[in-house]
Amino acid sequence: MAIIEENSIRAAILVDGLREAGIVDVEVIETMTNMLRRLSTIDPDVIIIGIENPSRDVLEQMFQVSKLVSRPVAMFVDRSDGSMIQAAVEAGVSAYVVDGLRKERVKPIVDMAVSRFNAFDRLQRELLEARSELASRKVIERAKGILMKTRQLSEEEAYGLLRQTAMNEKRKLVDIAQSVVTAASLLEK
Amino acid sequence: MQQDGSVNDTSSKTKGGPIPERLVRVGFIPLLDMAVLVAAAEQGFARREGIRLELIKDVSWSNIRDRLAFRQFDVAHMLGPMPIASQLHLGSNPYPCFTPFALGRGGNAITLSVELYREMRALVGLDGSENALGNGLALKQVVEQRRRSGRKPLVFAMTYPFSSHNYEFRFWLAAAGINPDTDVTMTIVPPPLTVDAMTAQAIDGFCVNAPWNMIAVEKGIGRMVATKADIWPSAPEKVLGVSPEWAEENPETLSRLIVALDAAARWCDDEQNHSDLASMMSDLAYVGVPSEMILRLLSGKLTVDPDGRTREVRNYMAFHDQHANFPWISQALWIYSQMIRWGQVSYDEAGLSRVRAAYRPDMYRAVLGRTGTAVPPIDSRIEGAETEKFIDGRSFMSDDIPGYVKGFDIRSSANPAVAE
Numbered sequence: 171m172a173i174i175e176e177n178s179i180r181a182a183i184l185v186d187g188l189r190e191a192g193i194v195d196v197e198v199i200e201t202m203t204n205m206l207r208r209l210s211t212i213d214p215d216v217i218i219i220g221i222e223n224p225s226r227d228v229l230e231q232m233f234q235v236s237k238l239v240s241r242p243v244a245m246f247v248d249r250s251d252g253s254m255i256q257a258a259v260e261a262g263v264s265a266y267v268v269d270g271l272r273k274e275r276v277k278p279i280v281d282m283a284v285s286r287f288n289a290f291d292r293l294q295r296e297l298l299e300a301r302s303e304l305a306s307r308k309v310i311e312r313a314k315g316i317l318m319k320t321r322q323l324s325e326e327e328a329y330g331l332l333r334q335t336a337m338n339e340k341r342k343l344v345d346i347a348q349s350v351v352t353a354a355s356l357l358e359k
Numbered sequence: 360m361q362q363d364g365s366v367n368d369t370s371s372k373t374k375g376g377p378i379p380e381r382l383v384r385v386g387f388i389p390l391l392d393m394a395v396l397v398a399a400a401e402q403g404f405a406r407r408e409g410i411r412l413e414l415i416k417d418v419s420w421s422n423i424r425d426r427l428a429f430r431q432f433d434v435a436h437m438l439g440p441m442p443i444a445s446q447l448h449l450g451s452n453p454y455p456c457f458t459p460f461a462l463g464r465g466g467n468a469i470t471l472s473v474e475l476y477r478e479m480r481a482l483v484g485l486d487g488s489e490n491a492l493g494n495g496l497a498l499k500q501v502v503e504q505r506r507r508s509g510r511k512p513l514v515f516a517m518t519y520p521f522s523s524h525n526y527e528f529r530f531w532l533a534a535a536g537i538n539p540d541t542d543v544t545m546t547i548v549p550p551p552l553t554v555d556a557m558t559a560q561a562i563d564g565f566c567v568n569a570p571w572n573m574i575a576v577e578k579g580i581g582r583m584v585a586t587k588a589d590i591w592p593s594a595p596e597k598v599l600g601v602s603p604e605w606a607e608e609n610p611e612t613l614s615r616l617i618v619a620l621d622a623a624a625r626w627c628d629d630e631q632n633h634s635d636l637a638s639m640m641s642d643l644a645y646v647g648v649p650s651e652m653i654l655r656l657l658s659g660k661l662t663v664d665p666d667g668r669t670r671e672v673r674n675y676m677a678f679h680d681q682h683a684n685f686p687w688i689s690q691a692l693w694i695y696s697q698m699i700r701w702g703q704v705s706y707d708e709a710g711l712s713r714v715r716a717a718y719r720p721d722m723y724r725a726v727l728g729r730t731g732t733a734v735p736p737i738d739s740r741i742e743g744a745e746t747e748k749f750i751d752g753r754s755f756m757s758d759d760i761p762g763y764v765k766g767f768d769i770r771s772s773a774n775p776a777v778a779e
Contacts, residue, residue, distance in 0.1 A: 203561065224549035226421040227519050231547040233451055234520045234703070259429050264421075266451065 171279065172214040174199045174225060180290045184218070187286040191278060206232055216276065217266040218283050226264065233266070254280060261287040306344040313347035316354045380411045381612045386423045387414055387436035389646045390550060391569040391656055392466045392597045394636060395678055396436060399623035401639045407622075408615035416644070419549055420519045421452075427602050428454035433609075434616070436462065437600035440694045442717035444521035447695075447704055457606075458598035459722035460617050461686050463624065463678040466596060466656075467527060467587035468572040471564040472557055473665060475501070475513065476582035487668055491589035492750055495535025498584075502542050515539075516548035516556060516565040526697040527590050528566040533769040534590075534751045540701070540771060557581055568596070569656045569676065570648050576662050577652075583663040586672050593681075593747040595690045617726045624679035625732075633657045682735055684723070689739035691718040692757040700764045702771030711760075 171188075173196060175181040181198045188196050197212050199205060202225050209217070209232070219226055254277060258264065261284045267276050310332070317328035332350070336343045383405075387393045399405045400412040415432065417423055423435045424445070442458045444450050469491075471479075479485055479497040482504060489497065502513065515532075517524035529539040539545050548556045553565045554575045565571075575581030587594050599620065606613050626632055633654055641650035655661070659675035662668070677683045695714045698704045720738045728734050743754035755763055764770060 221422055221425075222418055224418045224552060226419045227549050228547045230421050230451055231520045234449075255429060259426065259431060264425065 171195065171216040171218070172197050172199055172209060172212050174205070174217065174219040174223065174229075176200055176223070180220075180287070183290050183293075184283060184286045187282045188279070191282050193279065193282075202228060205229075215268045216279055218279070219264055219266070220287070221259070221262040221264045229266065257281075257284050261291075263287050306347075309344055309351055310347045313350040316350055320354075380406075380409055381609070381615075382411050382413060383612060383616060384413045384415060384431070384433050385435060386417050386426055386432040388418070388420065388423065388550060389416060390436075390466070390597075391640065391646060391653060391676065392463055393436045393645070394627045394640060394657075394676075395462050395620055395624045395684075397639050397645055398627050398632075398636060399619050402623065402626060402635075404619040404623040404626070405616070408619040410612065410615055410619060414645070418551075420522070423600070424450070424454065424456075425452050427456060427600060428452060430602065430605070433602060433605045434613075435600045437598050438519055438522045439595045439598050439690070440521040440523065440526070440698070441519075442598065442600055443691055443694050443698070443714055444703075446713040446717040447698070447710060449698075449704060450521065455716070456600045456602055457717050457719050458600055458686050459613070459719040459726075460599040460620055461595050461684050462597040462599060462620075463627075463676065463683050464592075464594060464596055465587055465674060465676040466568040467524060467566060467594075468569075468583050468661075469528060469531060469564065469566045469585040470557075470572045470575050470581040470583045471498070472560070472562075473580060473582055474560075475563045476584070476664075487664060487666075491531065491585035492534060494584035495531055495537070498532075499535045499537050502537055506542075512543050513563040514544045514546055514561070516546050516553060516562045516567075518547065518550050518553075518567055520547070520703070521698075523587070523594060523596055524566040524568075526694065526701075527587060527594065529701060530697070531585050531590050531750060533767065536769070538769050554578060554580070570646065570652055573652060573656060573662060574648070576665055579665040582665070583661060583670075586661070586675060588672050588675060590750045591743065591747070592674065593690075593742065595687070595694075598686065613722075614726045617723065618730070621679075621684060621727055621730070621732055624684055627678035628680050628683075630658070682733065685735055686718040686720050686723060687735075687739065687742075688715055688718055688720060689742050689755070689757045691715070692739070692760060693742050693755050696755065696760045696763050699760065700767055700770045702773035706761050706764070 171193065173181055173184055175184065175198060178200065185196050185198060199208050205225065205228065219229065258280055263280065263283045265280050265283065313332060314325060314328040317323055317331060318325060323331065332343060332346050336346045339346070385396055387396060396412070396414060400414055405412045417426065420438060420441065423437060424441060426432050427435045437458070439461070442456050445453050445455050478501050482500050483497040485497055505513070515528060517528050519525065532539045532543070537543065546562065548562060548565060550567050550571055553567050553571050556562045557565065557575055557580050572581065572583050576583055601613065627636055637650040637653035637657060640646045640653050641648060646653065657676060659672040661670050661672060661675065663670045691714050695710065699706045704710065724734050739757050741754050741756055743749040753766065
C-alpha cells in the first residue's frame with residue numbers, strides 16, 4: 171500500500187501502526203512531483219491520503235486518465251459501513267482502494283489510519299500546549315524581572331503583584347505579564 | 360424531489376414575525392467566483408431570510424464532493440461540471456448532487472509562462488495585441504517546432520478533471536489546432552498551487568479562476584493569453600451544489616437560500632458595491648489577497664503581461680445580469696458534449712436524463728418566478744448564438760449532441776458511440 175503524506179512525523183506514526191498490525195508492504199510518497207510514476211511502480215491496493223492534502227484532486231485525475239495504475243475508488247463509495255466512513259472523514263483520512271478488495275481487508279487499515287491520525291493530532295496539540303506554556307512562563311519571568319528592577323521588589327512581591335492585578339482585573343496572569351513587558355519595551359529608550 | 364408546494368410560498372413567510380435561524384453549512388474553495396456566497400453571509404442577505412451561513416474553507420474539489428456526500432456540508436461552491444459528473448457516476452466517489460442556482464460567469468483565464476510566451480513571440484513575431492485565437496495559433500507553431508526538434512511536450516495544468524477549466528483549456532487549444540491529448544501533457548494542479556508550480560517550472564501554462572492568473576502576471580512569471588470570455592462569453596462557472604437528502608429535508612431553507620443568493624448576486628453586480636465586496640473577499644478567511652487586486656479583477660481591468668500591458672474585459676466576472684444564475688439545461692448538455700468529446704463518458708439516452716437531473720431550472724423558476732428577477736421561460740436555448748459566440752464560431756444545439764461532437768476535428772478517439 172502507499173501513503174501520500176508530506177509530514178514525515180505523521181507518516182512515520184502511520185507506518186509504525188501498520189507494521190504493528192502486520193502490514194509491512196508500505197511505501198511513503200512525500201511529494202507531488204513524480205507521484206504518478208511512484209504510484210505506478212508501487213501499484214498499491216490501498217492508498218491513504220490526508221483529506222487536507224490538495225493533491226487529492228491530482229489523484230482523482232490520475233484515476234481518470236491513467237492506464238498505468240489499477241483504478242482504485244474512494245473507500246467512501248462503499249456506504250455499508252457508515253460509522254467507519256464518518257470516523258475517517260472526521261479524522262481527516264481518505265483512502266483509495268482497488269476495486270474488488272475485500273472489505274475485511276480494508277477496514278483494519280482504515281481504522282488504523284484513523285486512530286493514528288487522531289494520535290498525531292493529539293500529539294501536535296500537546297506539543298502546541300507545551301510550547302505555549304513554556305512561552306508564558308518566560309513572559310512571567312521577564313515581567314517579574316522588570317517589576318523587581320523598576321519597583322525595587324523581591325521576586326515574591328513581584329509575583330504577588332502580578333497575581334493580585336490579574337485577580338482584580340479578572341484577566342490571566344500571563345496577559346498581565348505580557349502588558350508589563352510590552353509597556354516596559356515602550357518606555358525603553 | 361420537491362419543487363412545488365413548500366417551495367412556492369417562501370419569501371412571503373419571512374416577512375412575518377421572527378423566525379428561528381437555520382444554519383446552512385457551505386463548503387468553498389478560496390476563489391473570487393465565490394463572491395455571491397460571501398456577500399450573502401456578510402451583507403445580511405442570508406440573515407434576512409432567516410439563514411445563518413457558515414462558510415467553510417477547503418483545499419480540494421474532491422473534498423468538497425466528499426464532505427457534501429457525508430453531510431459535513433449542506434451545500435457547496437462547486438465547479439459547474441461536478442453535479443453532472445456526479446449524476447453520470449464519474450469520478451471516484453460519485454455521490455449524486457444537483458444545482459438549482461449558478462453562482463455566476465467568468466473569472467477564468469489561461470496563462471502561459473513568460474518563457475513560453477517569449478518563444479511564441481520569437482517564432483511568430485507577436486506584438487502583444489493578438490487575441491486569444493491569435494495567441495493559440497502562435498502556440499501551435501511552437502508546439503510543432505518543439506516536436507520537430509525532439510523536445511518534450513509542454514505541460515499544461517487545470518484544476519480538476521470535471522471542470523470548466525479542463526473543457527475551456529482544451530477548447531482553446533483545439534480551436535488553434537492543438538490536440539490536448541497527444542500534442543501536450545494535461546495535468547492537475549490545485550488552484551492555490553498554480554503560481555508556485557509555474558515558478559518551479561513544473562508547468563508551462565494553466566487555466567484557473569481569479570485571482571491566480573493576475574498574481575502570476577504580477578510576479579513576472581506568467582503571460583495571460585486568453586480569458587473565459589474569449590472562449591465562450593456565456594460559459595457557466597461555479598454553481599451551488601446541493602445535497603439531495605438535505606434538500607429533501609429542508610425544502611423551505613433551500614428556497615430561502617436561493618432568494619438570499621439572488622439578492623446577494625444582484626448586489627455583487629453593482630459596481631458601487633465593488634470596493635466593499637473586494638474588502639470582504641480580501642479577508643484571510645475567504646480569498647486572502649489584497650483588496651486592491653480584487654477590485655481590479657471585479658472591474659475587468661486585467662494586467663496581462665509583466666511588461667504592464669493591460670486589457671479591459673467587459674463582463675470578466677458577472678454575478679447576476681443576463682440570467683447568470685439560471686442553471687440552463689442547454690449549458691449542462693454542452694458540458695456533457697465536452698465530456699463525450701474528450702472520452703470521459705460515452706453518449707446515450709440514459710446519460711441525457713442524468714444530466715438533466717443535475718441542473719434544476721425548475722427549482723430556480725419555482726422560487727424566483729414571482730420576484731423582480733427576470734426568469735427565462737425556457738430551460739434550453741441555442742448556446743453560442745450571435746454576441747455569445749464560441750471561439751470556433753460554431754453554435755451548440757442540444758438536440759444533436761453526437762452531431763456536434765463529430766463536428767470537431769480534434770477530439771478523443773476513445774469514444775465509440777460518437778465515432779461510429
